[in-house]
Amino acid sequence: xxxxxxxxxxxxxxxxxxxxxxxxxxxxxxxxxxxxxxxxxxxxxxxxxxxxxxxxxxxxxxxxxxxxxxxxxxxxxxxxxxxxxxxxxxxxxxxxxxxxxxxxxxxxxxxxxxxxxxxxxxxxxxxxxxxxxxxxxxxxxxxxxxxxxxxxxxxxxxxxxxxxxxxxxxxxxxxxxxxxxxxxxxxxxxxxxxxxxxxxxxxxxxxxxxxxxxxxxxxxxxxxxxxxxxxxxxxxxxxxxxxxxxxxxxxxxxxxxxxxxxxxxxxxxxxxxxxxxxxxxxxxxxxxxxxxxxxxxxxxxxxxxxxxxxxxxxxxxxxxxxxxxxxxxxxxxxxxxxxxxxxxxxxxxxxxxxxxxxxxxxxxxxxxxxxxxxxxxxxxxxxxxxxxxxxxxxxxxxxxxxxxxxxxxxxxxxxxxxxxxxxxxxxxxxxxxxxxxxxxxxxxxxxxxxxxxxxxxxxxxxxxxxxxxxxxxxxxxxxxxxxxxxxxxxxxxxxxxxxxxxxxxxxxxxxxxxxxxxxxxxxxxxxxxxxxxxxxxxxxxxxx
Amino acid sequence: xxxxxxxxxxxxxxxxxxxxxxxxxxxxxxxxxxxxxxxxxxxxxxxxxxxxxxxxxxxxxxxxxxxxxxxxxxxxxxxxxxxxxxxxxxxxxxxxxxxxxxxxxxxxxxxxxxxxxxxxxxxxxxxxxxxxxxxxxxxxxxxxxxxxxxxxxxxxxxxxxxxxxxxxxxxxxxxxxxxxxxxxxxxxxxxxxxxxxxxxxxxxxxxxxxxxxxxxxxxxxxxxxxxxxxxxxxxxxxxxxxxxxxxxxxxxxxxxxxxxxxxxxxxxxxxxxxxxxxxxxxxxxxxxxxxxxxxxxxxxxxxxxxxxxxxxxxxxxxxxxxxxxx
Numbered sequence: 002x003x004x005x006x007x008x009x010x011x012x013x014x015x016x017x018x019x020x021x022x023x024x025x026x027x028x029x030x031x032x033x034x035x036x037x038x039x040x041x042x043x044x045x046x047x048x049x050x051x052x053x054x055x056x057x058x059x060x061x062x063x064x065x066x067x068x069x070x071x072x073x074x075x076x077x078x079x080x081x082x083x084x085x086x087x088x089x090x091x092x093x094x095x096x097x098x099x100x101x102x103x104x105x106x107x108x109x110x111x112x113x114x115x116x117x118x119x120x121x122x123x124x125x126x127x128x129x130x131x132x133x134x135x136x137x138x139x140x141x142x143x144x145x146x147x148x149x150x151x152x153x154x155x156x157x158x159x160x161x162x163x164x165x166x167x168x169x170x171x172x173x174x175x176x177x178x179x180x181x182x183x184x185x186x187x188x189x190x191x192x193x194x195x196x197x198x199x200x201x202x203x204x205x206x207x208x209x210x211x212x213x214x215x216x217x218x219x220x221x222x223x224x225x226x227x228x229x230x231x232x233x234x235x236x237x238x239x240x241x242x243x244x245x246x247x248x249x250x251x252x253x254x255x256x257x258x259x260x261x262x263x264x265x266x267x268x269x270x271x272x273x274x275x276x277x278x279x280x281x282x283x284x285x286x287x288x289x290x291x292x293x294x295x296x297x298x299x300x301x302x303x304x305x306x307x308x309x310x311x312x313x314x315x316x317x318x319x320x321x322x323x324x325x326x327x328x329x330x331x332x333x334x335x336x337x338x339x340x341x342x343x344x345x346x347x348x349x350x351x352x353x354x355x356x357x358x359x360x361x362x363x364x365x366x367x368x369x370x371x372x373x374x375x376x377x378x379x380x381x382x383x384x385x386x387x388x389x390x391x392x393x394x395x396x397x398x399x400x401x402x403x404x405x406x407x408x409x410x411x412x413x414x415x416x417x418x419x420x421x422x423x424x425x426x427x428x429x430x431x432x433x434x435x436x437x438x439x440x441x442x443x444x445x446x447x448x449x450x451x452x453x454x455x456x457x458x459x460x461x462x463x464x465x466x467x468x469x470x471x472x473x474x475x476x477x478x479x480x481x482x483x484x485x486x487x488x489x490x491x492x493x494x495x496x497x498x499x500x501x502x503x504x505x506x507x508x509x510x511x512x513x514x515x516x517x518x519x520x521x522x523x524x525x526x527x528x529x530x531x532x533x534x535x536x537x538x539x540x541x542x543x544x545x
Numbered sequence: 546x547x548x549x550x551x552x553x554x555x556x557x558x559x560x561x562x563x564x565x566x567x568x569x570x571x572x573x574x575x576x577x578x579x580x581x582x583x584x585x586x587x588x589x590x591x592x593x594x595x596x597x598x599x600x601x602x603x604x605x606x607x608x609x610x611x612x613x614x615x616x617x618x619x620x621x622x623x624x625x626x627x628x629x630x631x632x633x634x635x636x637x638x639x640x641x642x643x644x645x646x647x648x649x650x651x652x653x654x655x656x657x658x659x660x661x662x663x664x665x666x667x668x669x670x671x672x673x674x675x676x677x678x679x680x681x682x683x684x685x686x687x688x689x690x691x692x693x694x695x696x697x698x699x700x701x702x703x704x705x706x707x708x709x710x711x712x713x714x715x716x717x718x719x720x721x722x723x724x725x726x727x728x729x730x731x732x733x734x735x736x737x738x739x740x741x742x743x744x745x746x747x748x749x750x751x752x753x754x755x756x757x758x759x760x761x762x763x764x765x766x767x768x769x770x771x772x773x774x775x776x777x778x779x780x781x782x783x784x785x786x787x788x789x790x791x792x793x794x795x796x797x798x799x800x801x802x803x804x805x806x807x808x809x810x811x812x813x814x815x816x817x818x819x820x821x822x823x824x825x826x827x828x829x830x831x832x833x834x835x836x837x838x839x840x841x842x843x844x845x846x847x848x849x850x851x852x853x854x855x856x857x858x859x860x861x862x863x864x865x866x867x868x869x870x871x
Binding site: 041055062135137141198199201202203205225227228229230232233236237243384412413431435439445448449450451526527 | 600706817
């Protein structure tokens with residue numbers, strides 16, 4: 002028995018030894034040829050953007066909302082990397098002067114991956130199906146859809162909605178009426194540059210070029226999204242099994258041979274919600290929760306906090322530097338007003354504002370006015386490490402100004418109930434003005450996660466209503482800008498400050514440095530889909 | 546015959562009671578957890594409107610009071626409908642069916658490996674008790690019991706897959722290969738590392754129990770007599786050891802089904818192996834009640850089966866422990 006075990010041990014050692022030798026060989030080869038990619042041709046890729054594919058190619062389950070539709074599908078309109086809205090399946094479109102009738106002329110050379118043409122009927126079917134489903138897409142403003150002639154489709158709306166162009170029209174993927182059923186996610190026929198060759202939930206999705214794609218032939222003929230847990234994904238990147246992985250900011254800085262960090266700005270913003278009204282003013286919130294906070298509703302305190310915090314420091318401390326300071330949920334969007342900006346990290350000015358406003362430093366360093374301490378509760382979701390880090394750093398910085406934010410670790414259920422009376426570590430950001438509208442319009446106050454602070458400025462309401470109902474999209478943009486700052490008032494950091502926005506998170510990925518990921522622009526919501534949304538434009542640098 | 550019938554009815558009743566209790570407990574715990582299943586199902590998208598929230602809640606029946614939710618789940622379950630998964634957006638039965646084979650292969654393989662290895666190591670330790678090999682094996686066993694599975698899994702992954710490159714990383718088929726083009730050998734290759742990790746968990750258990758029992762056997766008078774007749778250690782092992790020491794090993798190993806399932810949750814998580822364990826974790830973290838209950842019930846049946854088999858085998862192999870006349 003002893004001898005047998007000894008022999009086994011020696012065999013194992015021998016195998017290990019040969020393996021060490023061969024590893025060394027591999028390493029020397031790596032230095033010459035770059036990373037070892039396990040023999041994959043340079044026009045094939047493997048990515049791992051998380052252990053689950055969000056939305057799973059099914060529009061009824063939000064597929065398209067994170068800008069991913071153009072990998073496999075066409076939409077009526079398209080948003081370019083520079084945030085311009087241009088036609089996709091729609092050649093051109095017109096909006097009636099009252100904003101109620103939207104007419105689209107369609108291309109007739111778009112084909113699904115089974116070779117059949119994309120028709121106006123498919124568009125009608127897709128939208129009507131999503132309206133009927135009603136769970137994920139806000140399309141209640143569409144009254145009916147008509148096809149007056151071939152290749153023309155008309156949407157008749159109940160009420161004008163200028164954000165239709167920048168949200169649903171660029172997001173909803175067109176599905177084929179004849180091949181759409183409950184199993185669509187396993188056979189998602191679309192008219193984009195790639196088609197799904199096979200999708201195995203929990204394992205991988207394999208994409209190949211759609212043979213009937215009408216546009217420029219993509220460089221990568223085949224790519225796979227392998228569904229790995231984050232640690233396994235990093236290991237797979239090291240071993241060469243995978244070319245690009247998404248990495249949370251904590252893992253993004255790990256150096257890996259032959260790999261680069263893709264650090265892409267995103268419109269994914271974190272900050273504090275600051276209840277806008279005093280306690281007891283509003284007692285009839287639609288959801289029945291208590292409304293108001295005497296500290297956060299004080300304009301002087303809100304102003305001091307906004308100019309006194311060092312947003313860059315929050316980025317450095319809470320995000321390991323992978324982010325940017327944020328002043329609103331729409332920074333750098335086409336409808337953002339640069340005039341609404343302020344200078345932050347101005348502690349002296351913040352102190353002056355506080356002193357002048359009657360908030361004087363008390364014996365324990367916390368400011369007091371008329372016997373009231375500058376102290377409020379800040380709730381954050383403990384399940385989210387990043388939000389926790391931002392909350393802690395924000396509270397630290399506010400303390401230096403003499404304002405005490407009491408950190409309360411919480412969960413979404415409790416935070417919902419408290420959302421109108423305490424500050425929350427809050428999130429926002431999209432590429433369209435919809436969230437901006439609903440988070441500043443009084444009609445949504447007390448109804449869900451939108452206008453949690455009960456913000457209400459009649460002038461701002463007027464501007465955003467005009468913007469929403471405008472039939473001219475440029476005019477709409479002018480009103481969105483006025484709502485932020487019109488020279489006297491607005492809902493931005495220069496105006497009423499219903500929030501203390503702090504940072505926008507960069508989307509971080511690590512991947513083979515020979516991949517050119519094209520023009521990424523500013524990412525929208527959704528770390529997983531964002532980088533590969535334009536994978537049809539990616540190239541391999543070594544071959545050019 | 547009559548008593549066998551009573552035994553079976555008794556077992557079935559117990560099983561049903563167990564399933565009811567387990568599902569109720571799991572449901573209660575999940576509802577007490579801070580996870581909001583509707584928000585979790587849309588990845589906490591802050592732009593979800595109230596109307597959408599309500600429609601999603603209504604679609605999955607989450608707008609009803611919790612006891613009603615449980616009762617309607619129970620009614621559907623009894624009629625064979627396990628409900629819709631919020632996360633996968635397909636029937637729970639389909640999700641489980643997709644994952645069950647992967648899990649069965651993983652657990653079956655590692656169960657057999659850990660049983661055989663455990664018995665072998667335990668026997669070696671007993672025959673060499675007090676000496677070097679005994680020390681090494683005991684030490685290894687304690688180590689296996691103390692070290693967490695997911696940690697061992699990560700170390701295995703880094704060493705065998707990344708450093709040595711012997712085994713693939715994660716999932717059950719080669720990356721980028723269609724399922725129809727995948728051979729059985731490739732599938733097995735993907736199974737080895739997770740299965741080895743999982744089997745490590747069970748080896749120590751069997752080893753230590755076998756060692757104790759084997760020492761008892763070796764101290765017995767019939768072994769003394771066998772030695773006196775000149776039988777070698779190997780002959781003693783074959784003729785007397787196996788038969789007498791295998792009973793506790795098998796019993797222990799069947800009752801270990803529960804830990805096996807628990808371990809598979811961790812092993813699958815580390816290796817992104819698409820089985821029931823990884824699905825269960827996901828369901829729990831995202832508050833997917835129907836899926837979690839479905840898998841929990843399956844797991845409970847599985848563990849119950851393990852214990853029952855252990856009971857019956859014990860009876861068959863050792864008449865002294867028989868709880869019913871056969």
